Amino acid sequence: MSYLDHAATTPMLPEALDAFVAAARAVGNASSLHAPGRQARRRVEESREQIADALTARPSEVIFTGGGTESDNLATKGIFWARRAADPRRNRVVASSVEHHAVLDAVTWLERHEGAAVTWLPVSRSGRVSAADFAEAVSGDDVAVATVMWANNEVGTLQPVPELAALAASAGVPFHTDAVQAVGQVPVDFAASGAAALTVSGHKIGGPIGVGALLLGREVECTPLLHGGGQERDVRSGTLDVPGIVALAVAVELSVKTQRETAERIGRLRDDLVARVHAAVPGAILNGDPTGRLPGNAHFSFPGCEGDALLLLLDAQGIACSTGSACSAGVAQPSHVLIAMGAGDAEARSSLRFTLGHTSTVSDVDALVAALPGAVERARRAGAVKSR
Amino acid sequence: MSGGVDSAVAAARAAEAGHDVTGVHLALARNPQTYRSGARGCCTLEDARDARRAADVIGIPFYVWDMAEQFHESVVDDFVAEYAAGRTPNPCLRCNEKIKFEAVLDRAVALGFDAVVTGHHARLGADGLLRRSVDYGKDQSYVLAVLTAAQLSRAMFPLGDSTKALVRAEAASRGLAVADKPDSHDICFIADGDTRKFLADRLGSQPGDIVEATTGAVVGQHAGAYAYTVGQRRGLDLRISAPDRNPRYVLSITPSTNTVTVGPASALEVSTVVGTRPIWHSSDFSVECSVQLRAHGSVFPASVAFDGSSLVASLASPARGVATGQAMVCYQPSPDGDIVLGSATISETS
Known part of the structure; x- marks a missing residue:
């Protein structure tokens, strides 16, 4: 099998898996006062320090969550609620139009159920938010929170996060960034970024699924989503997932430590993939920013094809890739990211994402390039049938 | 699946x-x-x-x-x-x-x-x-x-x-x-099973007359002729009962005048059924066979002729309640399962 869907989830790092299993063998609730409890708590706090160290945050700024979606919801809703509670005029959310659904739908929920006003920031043809648009959007005194992802999960485009965070800070607006795809692929430094909150997910970096963190500045007020034991700074409740947290910390530490060499290696592999796809399939269009993108991301439109037909054909040949998002029934949807970038419906439906990660090799690219022309030809025939 | x-x-x-x-x-x-x-x-x-x-x-x-x-x-x-x-x-x-x-x-x-x-x-x-x-x-x-x-x-x-x-x-x-898992019934795209309401939501209210076939008298009103099917007896809500006191059935629907025509069961009988858009698998263009005129309906012995653009069935005994738009399917009886000879969309009956 050629696994070219690392942005969906990437295999666990052996070190993270070992750490997970070892921690899972031990008993102990990190909130318990006895020795096994203290031992569990110690593992959690060491993990917190490891993550803080790797991403340049203070340990107290690391809030463990159940994953990227929870972190995004907590940041957008929690900061919105807290800021509006402090000043009812603050009723606006500023968000890019290419956010992951975990932000997009959380913000849309605030709009529908909390009466929030939303400024959706447009993006360029390559998927980038303009600093001027952002500055304008956060200039009003009604902005509760602004959120722009570090790197786009579909097309891989990087956003100018430190620049946007600085603009938000000078406007007095807390800035959240979803860095789920960025950690381990590009340098991520929480303190230097100037962000008030930053989302990290475990399973995109070689950690387990179902654990993540929100880096939340100490001074940033955030209303909890989950109420209960108040384990995480009273911002997040729930028994701490010790094995998940331990493995997350190992994955963060290792992926950050090896980020530069990983980026160079998979970046070269990705450049090779892009060049060979262009050669094998004339007319293929690379979406996203040609240079300012994640090293592991290659995202194409194949005019005349439907992405889901290509996916089926490649899947049948053992090549795993992605069309972007699907609804709960499993129907491929035209990507809101590509639509925001100015693509038409047909172009958006013709796209396919290949993402590389720590286990990718040139044989994965070889397999793709061997299978792709035939698949494209068949998918074009199927596309022609449909438009008849 | x-x-x-x-x-x-x-x-x-x-x-x-x-x-x-x-x-x-x-x-x-x-x-x-x-x-x-x-x-x-x-x-x-x-x-x-x-x-x-x-x-x-x-x-x-x-x-x-x-x-x-x-x-x-x-x-x-x-x-x-x-x-x-x-x-x-x-x-x-x-x-x-x-x-x-x-x-x-x-x-x-x-x-x-x-x-x-x-x-x-x-x-x-x-x-x-x-x-x-x-x-x-x-x-x-x-x-x-x-x-x-x-x-x-x-x-x-x-x-x-x-x-x-x-x-x-x-x-x-x-x-x-x-x-x-229970069998599916009814029409999958009509959520509550209420076909009449589904049609009314799309075609709107179109009030018109329900007319007695023999006398031409207006015997009731309807909210849209489209909601009726030939052979239908229930739900007519007729205000004037038939002279012979027998139940009345929908005999025909006329969209051009938005009229529903009703009459006695005997008037529902048809002996000739014509279908368009034919599918024909047999090399014989004139066969004695069985025809089925609605889903799960009974079959009728008939002589069927195929002329390239239509199928005409002459039924050995009359059928009742044959609605245009339904399929006429011709079967050749066989011990290994009746064989489909052809089909057509019913366009006329007499």
Whole structure:
């Protein structure tokens, strides 16, 4: 099998898996006062320090969550609620139009159920938010929170996060960034970024699924989503997932430590993939920013094809890739990211994402390039049938 | 794979026979919540999940294909237009003709597949002839008779030799959770089963007269002639009863004057049925056979003539309540399952 869907989830790092299993063998609730409890708590706090160290945050700024979606919801809703509670005029959310659904739908929920006003920031043809648009959007005194992802999960485009965070800070607006795809692929430094909150997910970096963190500045007020034991700074409740947290910390530490060499290696592999796809399939269009993108991301439109037909054909040949998002029934949807970038419906439906990660090799690219022309030809025939 | 028991077992049998099988669930609803829910329909999230689980158990790849647009154009819009024209369409038949064995088949063939396998209860042998299922009560050859020889040559119906009871038992022994899922009934795209309301929402209120055929007298009012079907007795709400006190039935619907004509049961009798858009598989253009004039309806011995553009059936004994828009399907009786000779859409009766 050629696994070219690392942005969906990437295999666990052996070190993270070992750490997970070892921690899972031990008993102990990190909130318990006895020795096994203290031992569990110690593992959690060491993990917190490891993550803080790797991403340049203070340990107290690391809030463990159940994953990227929870972190995004907590940041957008929690900061919105807290800021509006402090000043009812603050009723606006500023968000890019290419956010992951975990932000997009959380913000849309605030709009529908909390009466929030939303400024959706447009993006360029390559998927980038303009600093001027952002500055304008956060200039009003009604902005509760602004959120722009570090790197786009579909097309891989990087956003100018430190620049946007600085603009938000000078406007007095807390800035959240979803860095789920960025950690381990590009340098991520929480303190230097100037962000008030930053989302990290475990399973995109070689950690387990179902654990993540929100880096939340100490001074940033955030209303909890989950109420209960108040384990995480009273911002997040729930028994701490010790094995998940331990493995997350190992994955963060290792992926950050090896980020530069990983980026160079998979970046070269990705450049090779892009060049060979262009050669094998004339007319293929690379979406996203040609240079300012994640090293592991290659995202194409194949005019005349439907992405889901290509996916089926490649899947049948053992090549795993992605069309972007699907609804709960499993129907491929035209990507809101590509639509925001100015693509038409047909172009958006013709796209396919290949993402590389720590286990990718040139044989994965070889397999793709061997299978792709035939698949494209068949998918074009199927596309022609449909438009008849 | 609808998420029901038949398509699950059909897929399992095809895979077991050594074919390279891929499961496909059709998303037909623009908004899944508006379609029949749970076990009773074929288009819901729950059904998609059931189909996916069946594919997992069988061990085949599974995808959802979005056919909502084609389904609405070819089936739902056609359904409404046919009623508006005073006819009584069969949407399941149209779905087989335009979706399963056209849109899906064409796409599948373009992608490199050889055939579409469905869980329909009908037999399709090596001779390419379509026959009734061994389970006469579950037979679906009527809604497949619209398929051309070319479509049938790329169709597989692995269940035709099995009764429904046997299919359910096999599903259970294969560990398919849908083994005892209730059969689907009614029309999948009408959420509450209220066809009249569904049509009224799309065609609006069109009040008009209900007229007695023999006297021409106005005997009642209706809110839209489209809501009636030839042969219908219930729901007429007539204010003036017939002179002979016998029940009255809908005899015809006339969209041009928005009139529903009613009369006695005897006036429903027809001996000649004409159909358009014919499919004809026999080399004889004039045959003695049996004709079926509605889904699950009885069969009538008839002489049928095919002239290239229509089918004309002369019935040996009169049939009642034959609605235009339904299919006339001609069968040649056979001990191995009655053979479908051809079909047509009923356009005229007399």
